[in-house]
Amino acid sequence: MSVTIVGGGTAGWMTAAALSRLLPHQCEITLVESEAIGIVGVGEATLPHIRGFNERLGIPEAEFMAATRATIKLGIEFNDWGRIGDSYVHPFGTFGNARGAVDFHHYWTRLRQAGLPVDDLQEYSLGVRLARANRFDFPSQDGESLRSTYGYAYQFDAMQFAPYLRGIAERAGVKRIEGRIVAVERSPESGDVTAVQLDNGRNVGGELFVDCSGFGSLLLGRTLSESFEDWSQWLPCDSAVAVPCRTETALSPFTSATAMGAGWRWRIPLQHRTGNGYVYSSAHLDDDSARAALLAVVEGEPMAEPRVLRFRAGRRARSWSHNVVGVGLASGFLEPLESTSIYLIQQAITFLVELFPAGAASPSDRDEFNRLIDLEYDRIRDFLILHYHATTRSDSSFWDYVRTMAIPDSLAEKIELFRRRGRVVKYREGVFLDASWVAVYLGQGIMPEGHDRRADLPDEAALVAAMTALRQQIAAEVAATTEHRRFLDHYCPMRRAA
Numbered sequence: 001m002s003v004t005i006v007g008g009g010t011a012g013w014m015t016a017a018a019l020s021r022l023l024p025h026q027c028e029i030t031l032v033e034s035e036a037i038g039i040v041g042v043g044e045a046t047l048p049h050i051r052g053f054n055e056r057l058g059i060p061e062a063e064f065m066a067a068t069r070a071t072i073k074l075g076i077e078f079n080d081w082g083r084i085g086d087s088y089v090h091p092f093g094t095f096g097n098a099r100g101a102v103d104f105h106h107y108w109t110r111l112r113q114a115g116l117p118v119d120d121l122q123e124y125s126l127g128v129r130l131a132r133a134n135r136f137d138f139p140s141q142d143g144e145s146l147r148s149t150y151g152y153a154y155q156f157d158a159m160q161f162a163p164y165l166r167g168i169a170e171r172a173g174v175k176r177i178e179g180r181i182v183a184v185e186r187s188p189e190s191g192d193v194t195a196v197q198l199d200n201g202r203n204v205g206g207e208l209f210v211d212c213s214g215f216g217s218l219l220l221g222r223t224l225s226e227s228f229e230d231w232s233q234w235l236p237c238d239s240a241v242a243v244p245c246r247t248e249t250a251l252s253p254f255t256s257a258t259a260m261g262a263g264w265r266w267r268i269p270l271q272h273r274t275g276n277g278y279v280y281s282s283a284h285l286d287d288d289s290a291r292a293a294l295l296a297v298v299e300g301e302p303m304a305e306p307r308v309l310r311f312r313a314g315r316r317a318r319s320w321s322h323n324v325v326g327v328g329l330a331s332g333f334l335e336p337l338e339s340t341s342i343y344l345i346q347q348a349i350t351f352l353v354e355l356f357p358a359g360a361a362s363p364s365d366r367d368e369f370n371r372l373i374d375l376e377y378d379r380i381r382d383f384l385i386l387h388y389h390a391t392t393r394s395d396s397s398f399w400d401y402v403r404t405m406a407i408p409d410s411l412a413e414k415i416e417l418f419r420r421r422g423r424v425v426k427y428r429e430g431v432f433l434d435a436s437w438v439a440v441y442l443g444q445g446i447m448p449e450g451h452d453r454r455a456d457l458p459d460e461a462a463l464v465a466a467m468t469a470l471r472q473q474i475a476a477e478v479a480a481t482t483e484h485r486r487f488l489d490h491y492c493p494m495r496r497a498a
């Protein structure tokens with residue numbers, strides 16, 4: 001099977017590296033990219049799933065982290081979201097010690113409702129406490145250990161990631177062609193794409209095409225006219241201004257997302273610099289004001305001119321159409337609040353590998369791919385909307401809009417269930433599991449009125465004592481863990497210029 005990948009950004013080279021390593025004898029891969037067009041290159045924060053992707057490709061972690069100047073990410077710190085002055089961490093991990101059939105927050109709710117002395121739920125998460133203390137060591141594989149209750153991802157330099165993967169893919173036989181695609185050829189009978197034509201006159205054919213052409217969506221959108229489902233009524237942010245700066249504060253092992261007047265700003269510390277950006281709604285703020293607002297709060301000397309990016313929340317009605325599979329921005333985009341874009345790329349690649357056709361793709365394979373990727377998008381969409389909607393902020397027209405907007409029924413039902421019973425809607429497919437929803441519900445101020453009745457079983461005094469002991473145990477673990485910068489210097493220091 002000959003596979004042609006259109007685009008050499010994060011999506012293109014992740015696809016090329018994965019297909020060449022995971023299906024080495026089943027496809028001949030060609031990747032076309034244009035240096036003149038370039039890549040988005042701002043994806044800096046990831047989810048823990050990326051570690052599984054790297055492991056499957058045999059990528060050595062320390063080498064990868066050094067090459068991409070990566071730091072550790074234990075979660076995301078949200079500031080000023082529920083109310084100005086609030087701060088909580090959505091950790092990669094659980095609350096409590098993750099034992100027993102009933103989730104920890106039900107016991108916590110029970111004690112809180114009884115007026116007993118319990119601290120903020122955040123205090124009972126080792127992941128949160130390590131993040132706040134700027135510390136990191138690898139989690140334990142022993143499910144009985146408190147140290148198994150947190151996970152981690154990376155913050156890395158997106159401009160280094162694609163070239164790193166390119167090396168892997170080319171060593172595995174991927175052929176790269178430089179050139180700008182100016183036309184696309186299709187079979188008059190089937191409508192399938194048969195070749196792309198470059199500005200130098202060259203034609204590149206293929207049986208299967210993977211559209212990684214970015215926001216332009218060259219094959220899926222422009223050629224096949226797959227319609228775009230626009231979700232901007234729920235996720236109105238459509239612009240970002242980004243600027244890197246020198247790191248002048250501690251190297252925090254987490255991403256910060258601080259709510260602003262018309263959106264939010266990120267802060268992502270890497271080994272060699274800190275990434276900053278203000279994601280905003282252009283209906284509520286103009287570019288110059290966004291730029292000025294960001295520069296006013298950046299915590300170090302800017303290292304480049306601020307750069308404005310535009311986007312739209314939503315996805316293509318079908319991500320796999322004819323013989324074209326869209327991966328990355330070509331298939332859709334959800335703003336970077338929970339760092340889900342690279343995760344969505346990874347999932348699309350995983351589904352493609354699992355459903356990789358032996359010859360012509362069958363409609364049932366395509367439908368299954370689209371069902372799976374649509375579920376991922378839908379669940380992330382609801383999770384993102386929750387952050388905006390669950391707020392009491394009324395200090396700007398932006399917050400008034402998101403606080404009062406109609407939300408999807410699927411999310412309204414989830415919120416209602418949590419508010420009444422502290423229950424998180426369970427699902428098998430989709431990225432954010434119970435603890436993530438709990439972190440954001442509580443962090444944004446949605447307190448459950450009830451709890452799982454099984455949490456009434458333990459004796460009250462014993463439960464209070466167990467909570468106190470857990471806090472002490474967490475404090476001892478934090479104290480015994482390495483400072484983040486020291487961990488990086490020891491494990492994966494980036495090569496510095498001589």
Ligand SMILES: Cc1cc2nc3c(=O)[nH]c(=O)nc-3n(C[C@H](O)[C@H](O)[C@H](O)COP(=O)(O)OP(=O)(O)OC[C@H]3O[C@@H](n4cnc5c(N)ncnc54)[C@H](O)[C@@H]3O)c2cc1C
Pocket residue numbers: 006007008009010011012032033034035036037038039040041042043044045046158179180181182212213214215216218240242277309311327328329330336339340341342343
């Ligand atoms: C403001 C912002 C912040 C973000 N932050 C994060 C984050 O923290 N975490 C995260 O996971 N994701 C983040 N993302 C998303 C992330 O940047 C993208 O998912 C990722 O870069 C993948 O991009 P891509 O490869 O699909 O497209 P691109 O990077 O745009 O690559 C497109 C490729 O297609 C090629 N191409 C296009 N047209 C043609 C043509 N005509 N001929 C030849 N080649 C062509 C280009 O040369 C390029 O190689 C962010 C995005 C934005 C906008």
